[in-house]
Amino acid sequence: MSEDFAFRGFRKDGDTNNPLGIALAPGFAGINYPGLNTLGFALAKFNYAKGGLVPPHTHPRAAEVIYVVKGEVHVGFVDTAGKLFATSLKRGDFFVFPKGLVHFQLNVGSGHAVTISVLNGQNPGVQFSTAVFAAQPSIDTSVLARAFQLKDMDVMDLQTKFKPAA
Template sequence: MDCLRRPHSSPPYLLCLVYFALLGAVMAVTVVANDPDPLQDTCVADLNSTVKVNGHVCKAADMTTADDFSSAFLSKPGQITSKLGSLVTLANVAKFPALNTFGVSMARVDYAEGGLNPPHIHPRGSELLYLEKGSLYVGFITTENKLFAKTIKQGELFLFPKGLVHFQLNVGEGPAVGIAALTSQNPGTSQVARGLFASMPAIESVVLSKAFQIGEGEVKHLRDVIAKS
């Protein structure tokens, strides 16, 4: 900048220092993209507390035991009842309170043969999927509408970046099982179809009709079908 070439005693130089200080502060804020770092060794969530914070209040240290840091929550498959043929069992801070302040969670995904974990996003976390059993067609779509997709097999990994639409489809014979690690204690999940066609209250039909270039009768049909999926 031109002001840097002036004598250091001149007022414009001081303005430059202020400018760069503010610029540095803005840059520091914009790179914060994950859960906050912990400020103590442990902070097991007190899920019974009525105090609301960005996360959870810590359980009293003298009430914390080794059992708080262990869970068999993902050890057994759940019963798949969805018409989509999949079931996600999420071990987030609400299910495993010891995760509080550590910025991680896990999920088990069980797929029936031909089962689909439909297009969805995690607004607060990236996902690393390990395929424990079976064969999946997986992929995500960038903000430029570019699809990255492939078929993965048992023992392989696939990464889904934070906030991008992604999906998994069981393309093998028999059931499949995936284990996912997520970079947030509460990554959140928003299914694309349910978000649009099963929101409460409902989006005005004209919005969906124009967005998808379909008739309002088709909007009603999709609402009925997706609400039951």
């Protein structure tokens, strides 16, 4: 069917009225774009309110190329040696996030921003850095306290904050 190969999911801007100030519109074979099936990539559009943040996260099965359509976005990733690679991008600029590395995006412009990402995996996966505090069942408080050099009470506060919605 011809419509399987056309995608119109990026036409509308998403609602950025949320704590992170972002809206994601995915273009994934398994979700809403069957024409991508077996082609080995996925798409994503982000709308950012002023100050909107895509928090640190990884894609365990894909690298990502991000393109700035509108605005100014500060992007970066941390390599396996702990080195930060970061820069600010404006309309027309690209940046690459290597596969599996922690990365982020922050709208640093004076207004809204829009980016389009292409990921080189049909099912790239995503894991946010806060996942260790949101695990169900919870990771033992003493493990997280020691790993992050925090007090048990601070770990419990983070576990409460990042607990998945029921």
